[in-house]
Amino acid sequence: MMVDDIPADRHSAVLQSKRNATKYQILVEIAERQPAVSQQEIADTIGVTSQAVSNYLQELVDDDYVDKRGRGRYEVTKEGVDWLISETDALEAFASHVSEEIIGRVDVETAIATGAIEEGERVSLTMRDGYLHATPGEVGDATAVAVTDASADEDVGLTDFEGVVDYELGTVTVVSVPTVQNGGSGQVATDIVAEHADAHDLVATAGIEAVAVAHRADHSPDIQFGTVDAVREAAQKGLDVLLLTVADRLSAHTDTLREHNVTYEVVDGQRERAR
Numbered sequence: 284m285m286v287d288d289i290p291a292d293r294h295s296a297v298l299q300s301k302r303n304a305t306k307y308q309i310l311v312e313i314a315e316r317q318p319a320v321s322q323q324e325i326a327d328t329i330g331v332t333s334q335a336v337s338n339y340l341q342e343l344v345d346d347d348y349v350d351k352r353g354r355g356r357y358e359v360t361k362e363g364v365d366w367l368i369s370e371t372d373a374l375e376a377f378a379s380h381v382s383e384e385i386i387g388r389v390d391v392e393t394a395i396a397t398g399a400i401e402e403g404e405r406v407s408l409t410m411r412d413g414y415l416h417a418t419p420g421e422v423g424d425a426t427a428v429a430v431t432d433a434s435a436d437e438d439v440g441l442t443d444f445e446g447v448v449d450y451e452l453g454t455v456t457v458v459s460v461p462t463v464q465n466g467g468s469g470q471v472a473t474d475i476v477a478e479h480a481d482a483h484d485l486v487a488t489a490g491i492e493a494v495a496v497a498h499r500a501d502h503s504p505d506i507q508f509g510t511v512d513a514v515r516e517a518a519q520k521g522l523d524v525l526l527l528t529v530a531d532r533l534s535a536h537t538d539t540l541r542e543h544n545v546t547y548e549v550v551d552g553q554r555e556r557a558r
Contacts, residue, residue: 298377305331307370309339313349313357314367320357391440396433404429406441410450413520417441424449453518455540455547456483457526459533460492468495470553476500476527483525487514489536490529497527511539518545
């Protein structure tokens with residue numbers, strides 16, 4: 284993309300010539316070092332010769348962007364500051380344009396192919412088992428274009444997304460497990476835990492007492508570490524999660540779930556057993 288291709292309010296003289304870019308860099312260095320300015324230090328910093336810095340300094344003085352106060356003493360004028368601000372604003376606008384409107388168009392995401400897909404083919408998108416799936420053909424509300432070939436069950440790169448992948452967020456059921464000082468896993472009804480586990484896609488455990496509960500309920504945890512973020516992410520991708528957590532870790536999980544608007548229910552294992 285050429286600079287001329289961007290909107291007029293995003294044009295920057297700094298981007299249009301090496302000379303302007305160098306003057307911008309030197310003016311920034313003067314503003315940082317003034318009033319005592321070492322031409323050699325500026326030259327070393329921006330990668331030009333000391334003579335080149337001297338020549339540019341004279342141009343900046345002629346442009347009224349810099350005042351020369353004596354040998355080796357320079358100060359940026361109000362006009363110089365205004366030019367720096369305007370060029371910096373233009374650079375920021377250009378960077379934002381590139382980031383949001385250009386790079387965003389070429390972002391590549393990954394999905395699991397449900398069938399043979401050829402590069403350049405438009406595919407339909409669905410969320411299943413917590414993963415984005417791509418199906419050959421434009422048959423759904425959400426589509427994308429493949430940027431790689433793929434066979435069924437292989438990863439495929441996607442870009443040029445259209446529409447929104449429609450799926451329901453998962454929910455989290457939280458069973459609070461007492462610490463070992465308060466009775467630990469023995470205070471939790473394993474039959475109730477097993478019943479909940481069978482109704483969920485994943486079982487997560489936070490803390491050794493919670494792992495013991497899962498084992499006693501004859502279930503192997505799917506998630507054992509980093510559960511604060513892992514449980515939240517799994518639910519956001521449509522999976523229902525049973526979280527067994529030691530009581531002193533409960534708030535860390537529920538705070539994160541609440542912050543990300545994930546639906547959850549807290550079950551007290553001891554009270555549940557008494558019913």
